[in-house]
Amino acid sequence: MSSTEEKAGGFLAIELDGAGYESLARAVLAAESAGFHVATFADAPAPGRVNALQRAAYAGPLTRNIALVPEVDTVYTEPFHISTQLASLDYVSGGRAGWIATAANSPEAAAAVGRSIVEGDALAQEAAASIEVGRRLWDSWEDDAVIRDVATGRYIDVDKLHYVDFETPADFAGPAYSVKGPSIIPRPLQGQLPVLAAASLVGDGLVSVDAVDAVLVSAPTPELLAAEVRDVRARLGAVAIVAELDVVLDSRGQAAASRLDTSQDDGRARFVGSAAGLIGLLDSLLKEADGVRLHPAVLDVELEELSRLVLPELRRRGSLRAPMQDGTFRELLGVGPAENRYSTSAAATAAAGK
Amino acid sequence: MTQHNRAIFQPSGQIQFGIFFQGVNSGTIWKASESGSQTDFESFRHIVQTAERGKFAAFFLGEGLRLREHLGRPHALDVVGRPDAQTMLAALAAVTTNIGLVATQNTTYNDPADLAHRLSSLDLISGGRAAWNVVTTDNAWTGANFRRGGYLDHADRYKHAEAFVETAKRIWDSWETSSGPARRVLHEGQHYTVDVSPRLPRSAQYRPVLFQAGDSPEGRDFAARQADVIFSAHPKFDDAVEFRRDIVARSVAAGRGANAVQIMPASEFILAATDQEAQEKKAWVRSLQIGPQQAIAYLEQFWGRELTEYDPDGPLPEIDPVVEETSETRGSGFHGAKARQLADQWRAEAKDKGFSIRQFVTSRTARVDATFTGSYTAVADHLAEFARVGAVDGFNISPWLIPTGLDDIVNHLVPELQERGVYPTEYRGTTLRENLGLETPVRSPERVGA
Ligand SMILES: Cc1cc2nc3c(=O)[nH]c(=O)nc-3n(C[C@H](O)[C@H](O)[C@H](O)COP(=O)(O)O)c2cc1C
Numbered sequence: 001m002s003s004t005e006e007k008a009g010g011f012l013a014i015e016l017d018g019a020g021y022e023s024l025a026r027a028v029l030a031a032e033s034a035g036f037h038v039a040t041f042a043d044a045p046a047p048g049r050v051n052a053l054q055r056a057a058y059a060g061p062l063t064r065n066i067a068l069v070p071e072v073d074t075v076y077t078e079p080f081h082i083s084t085q086l087a088s089l090d091y092v093s094g095g096r097a098g099w100i101a102t103a104a105n106s107p108e109a110a111a112a113v114g115r116s117i118v119e120g121d122a123l124a125q126e127a128a129a130s131i132e133v134g135r136r137l138w139d140s141w142e143d144d145a146v147i148r149d150v151a152t153g154r155y156i157d158v159d160k161l162h163y164v165d166f167e168t169p170a171d172f173a174g175p176a177y178s179v180k181g182p183s184i185i186p187r188p189l190q191g192q193l194p195v196l197a198a199a200s201l202v203g204d205g206l207v208s209v210d211a212v213d214a215v216l217v218s219a220p221t222p223e224l225l226a227a228e229v230r231d232v233r234a235r236l237g238a239v240a241i242v243a244e245l246d247v248v249l250d251s252r253g254q255a256a257a258s259r260l261d262t263s264q265d266d267g268r269a270r271f272v273g274s275a276a277g278l279i280g281l282l283d284s285l286l287k288e289a290d291g292v293r294l295h296p297a298v299l300d301v302e303l304e305e306l307s308r309l310v311l312p313e314l315r316r317r318g319s320l321r322a323p324m325q326d327g328t329f330r331e332l333l334g335v336g337p338a339e340n341r342y343s344t345s346a347a348a349t350a351a352a353g354k
Numbered sequence: 355m356t357q358h359n360r361a362i363f364q365p366s367g368q369i370q371f372g373i374f375f376q377g378v379n380s381g382t383i384w385k386a387s388e389s390g391s392q393t394d395f396e397s398f399r400h401i402v403q404t405a406e407r408g409k410f411a412a413f414f415l416g417e418g419l420r421l422r423e424h425l426g427r428p429h430a431l432d433v434v435g436r437p438d439a440q441t442m443l444a445a446l447a448a449v450t451t452n453i454g455l456v457a458t459q460n461t462t463y464n465d466p467a468d469l470a471h472r473l474s475s476l477d478l479i480s481g482g483r484a485a486w487n488v489v490t491t492d493n494a495w496t497g498a499n500f501r502r503g504g505y506l507d508h509a510d511r512y513k514h515a516e517a518f519v520e521t522a523k524r525i526w527d528s529w530e531t532s533s534g535p536a537r538r539v540l541h542e543g544q545h546y547t548v549d550v551s552p553r554l555p556r557s558a559q560y561r562p563v564l565f566q567a568g569d570s571p572e573g574r575d576f577a578a579r580q581a582d583v584i585f586s587a588h589p590k591f592d593d594a595v596e597f598r599r600d601i602v603a604r605s606v607a608a609g610r611g612a613n614a615v616q617i618m619p620a621s622e623f624i625l626a627a628t629d630q631e632a633q634e635k636k637a638w639v640r641s642l643q644i645g646p647q648q649a650i651a652y653l654e655q656f657w658g659r660e661l662t663e664y665d666p667d668g669p670l671p672e673i674d675p676v677v678e679e680t681s682e683t684r685g686s687g688f689h690g691a692k693a694r695q696l697a698d699q700w701r702a703e704a705k706d707k708g709f710s711i712r713q714f715v716t717s718r719t720a721r722v723d724a725t726f727t728g729s730y731t732a733v734a735d736h737l738a739e740f741a742r743v744g745a746v747d748g749f750n751i752s753p754w755l756i757p758t759g760l761d762d763i764v765n766h767l768v769p770e771l772q773e774r775g776v777y778p779t780e781y782r783g784t785t786l787r788e789n790l791g792l793e794t795p796v797r798s799p800e801r802v803g804a
Contacts (some may be wrong), residue, residue, distance in 0.1 A: 014634065014647060021475075021478050021479050024479075025448065037563060046553065047534065047536075047553050048555065049553060049554075050474075050475040050478055050479060050554065051471060051472050051475035051476075053441060053444075054440060054472065054475045054476060054479055055444075055475075055479070057441045057442070057444035057445040058444045058445060058447055058448045058479050059448070060395070060445045060448070061395065061399070061445050061449050061692055062445075062448050076465075076468075077468060078463070078464075078465075078501060079376055079501075080419070080499045081438070081464075084437075084438040084441075085438045085440075085441045087437075088437035088438040088441035088442055089441055091393055091394070091395055091437055091442075092395045092437070092445035093445075094395070108550075108551065111547075111548075111549040111550065112465075112467040112468070112548060112549065112550040113465040113467060113468065113546070113548070114465075114521065114546045114547035114548055114549070119730065129459050140478055141435065146435065148384055148385075152647065153645045153646065153647030153648060154430045154647070155384055155430060155431060155432060155433055155434060156430050156434060157380075157430070157610070158427050158430045161421070161428045175499040175501070177500075177503075177572050178498070178503075179498075179500075180420070180498035180499050182421055182428065183421075184418060184419065184420070184421055184435065184436065185393065185435050185436060185437055185438070186393055186435045202720045218505055263541035274670065316679045342666075352581065
């Protein structure tokens with residue numbers, strides 16, 4: 001991805017998990033009008049939390065510019081269903097969808113579907129397999145497969161549809177499986193949805209760095225975060241990097257520290273303080289990372305402070321890029337058009353032969 | 355209500371409409387210039403908002419988990435490729451307010467805890483408008499796309515489906531009050547084990563409405579025990595009345611009320627200002643549904659070989675099929691027919707009626723039984739008779755054109771029906787259960803523990 005010198009500012013993502021289904025529309029519209037580039041939707045098992053992918057889909061027709069990126073587990077969910085659902089999300093959002101591929105490691109998630117628990121490096125193996133299935137299925141219809149050729153009576157050109165014939169690798173730790181394909185939905189609008197994963201899942205012997213478009217980087221404190229971003233960049237090379245940051249802000253005369261819930265430790269760096277302090281931190285983080293994802297302590301409260309004080313100032317300083325206008329999530333990440341691995345078109349065949 | 359009253363069927367005098375957006379079929383014409391995209395969100399938005407303007411009870415999405423094939427390759431001639439039902443419906447929930455959102459979802463290639471969670475999610479996001487059309491496709495050919503593969507014997511499909519639906523209902527019913535706390539749900543079965551602490555509260559309609567589509571005796575009994583509405587294949591008047599009798603008997607035998615299970619047959623409407631215009635329109639629609647290539651391909655599916663040397667406007671092939679049985683690769687309707695027997699039968703029938711290949715295939719594939727053709731007033735009169743007798747509770751309409759296929763129904767037929775007092779002029783409520791006039795479901799028994 002882009003080197004730090006030539007960047008036209010970074011992007012900001014906001015985790016909307018605090019928005020229950022009742023206030024989802026309001027929250028996502030507020031995030032979009034505040035100028036956030038990306039909304040993410042967590043899917044860990046918490047009471048009252050509605051399926052992340054459906055929340056993202058619901059937000060699709062309500063918004064125009066903000067990218068919509070749900071977490072979807074790769075271990076205990078069917079890869080074929082995930083691929084179709086995410087492709088569909090891309091259609092209902094006009095090409096603004098992404099996927100945070102997670103690997104559930106809780107015994108509860110395993111028990112819910114009656115499988116034995118997956119742990120350790122096997123988690124990354126499951127994630128890698130699911131991502132590979134998803135990506136092959138997205139390519140299994142070439143972009144121009146729907147031809148509607150009245151003369152020959154053909155709705156599709158079958159030469160542009162492909163069986164993916166995925167099989168889990170020989171050293172696969174979990175139960176082996178295969179997926180035939182092709183997809184039951186044409187190639188998504190973006191061709192390939194951007195896939196994001198925690199940096200801890202990506203690298204040698206884990207999910208290949210080529211399989212993801214961005215990694216989510218965590219550190220225990222805000223001070224260590226920029227250093228961790230640099231380390232991950234050195235370890236993984238050219239992949240977009242998103243720094244993870246919890247935020248608790250001073251609000252309406254209440255000091256952030258007094259609003260802090262210290263019982264919660266999610267292992268992420270946490271900024272606690274004034275809008276001015278956060279602006280300084282984000283300004284420097286956005287020089288190292290391609291984007292920062294904010295996890296607000298209380299969505300409504302933090303979102304108001306962020307949109308009133310923080311984002312306008314970051315924009316003024318030029319450290320934030322302009323919001324997307326009718327763009328795709330791929331364009332935001334700067335990853336370029338997605339080539340189709342199965343492409344039979346003359347141009348692609350010629351290019352591959354070079 | 356006494357047992358006596360519950361055993362007597364009482365017609366509601368009303369009919370409702372649903373729209374069935376199938377997404378994969380030869381009924382949706384794509385060759386007309388008015389035909390739009392099958393995947394763009396705008397197509398779905400147009401059609402669901404038209405349906406809501408027409409006070410339709412429900413918007414259905416079909417499902418198929420493997421692309422249909424023709425002689426070992428994807429079938430090229432029909433509309434194909436559709437979004438995931440629940441993802442699309444969650445998006446449509448944002449642009450609608452009253453219409454029910456029905457996802458066809460298979461019991462064989464889903465996990466009960468995951469599917470139940472996603473359906474409650476849709477139910478909550480939509481304010482109590484979600485439904486599940488339960489289907490049981492079980493073949494190994496579809497299974498090739500899933501981790502478990504083709505693990506289920508066809509004979510066990512409803513046994514498995516019943517355990518699945520029971521588990522889902524217990525997950526939905528696990529809340530002590532509308533907001534919690536939830537009871538843990540355990541199920542240990544032949545094919546899977548579920549141990550889950552449900553996380554979502556109940557919705558405004560308590561839990562998703564259950565539709566069932568399947569016509570075998572086992573399927574009907576399953577529906578009589580479990581479903582709120584049957585998506586049936588019997589739209590013709592006499593047949594519909596007979597099907598109603600059968601379902602009332604099965605519902606009562608299952609210990610439910612005579613009116614407990616509603617019936618909405620699949621149907622197609624070809625309408626115009628006059629009967630004559632409607633007949634002309636029908637000829638045009640049929641010519642676009644089954645073209646010459648589709649007619650030949652249809653026979654190839656049963657003959658198991660290419661028949662491109664045959665003239666679509668000539669007689670059926672004299673040669674015999676090279677397969678013993680037809681497979682499921684073109685969808686469940688094609689499964690397991692004895693090919694040679696069929697060929698003999700069809701040749702005789704075509705000869706008898708003087709049909710060419712194309713005419714014969716059109717007569718078999720068009721929604722012949724399911725089609726209501728005529729002027730708006732004539733069709734409205736006919737439907738009013740269905741309502742008076744209680745032959746059906748509504749019709750599930752498959753539009754032959756996307757996305758404008760409901761426009762004339764909503765603009766012209768619905769007002770005629772409203773004038774006759776047999777069709778709602780307003781939604782009764784905001785949940786699907788209210789709009790269908792279904793009772794609040796009885797909470798499923800506790801049965802915590804295996
Ligand atoms: C009107 C109607 C619509 C159906 N739609 C679907 C569908 O969208 N997807 C699917 O997999 N099966 C669909 N089915 C198939 C049935 O669910 C079922 O699998 C099939 O009828 C075999 O079950 P049976 O032997 O009980 O009839 C439909 C059936 C009917 C009658």
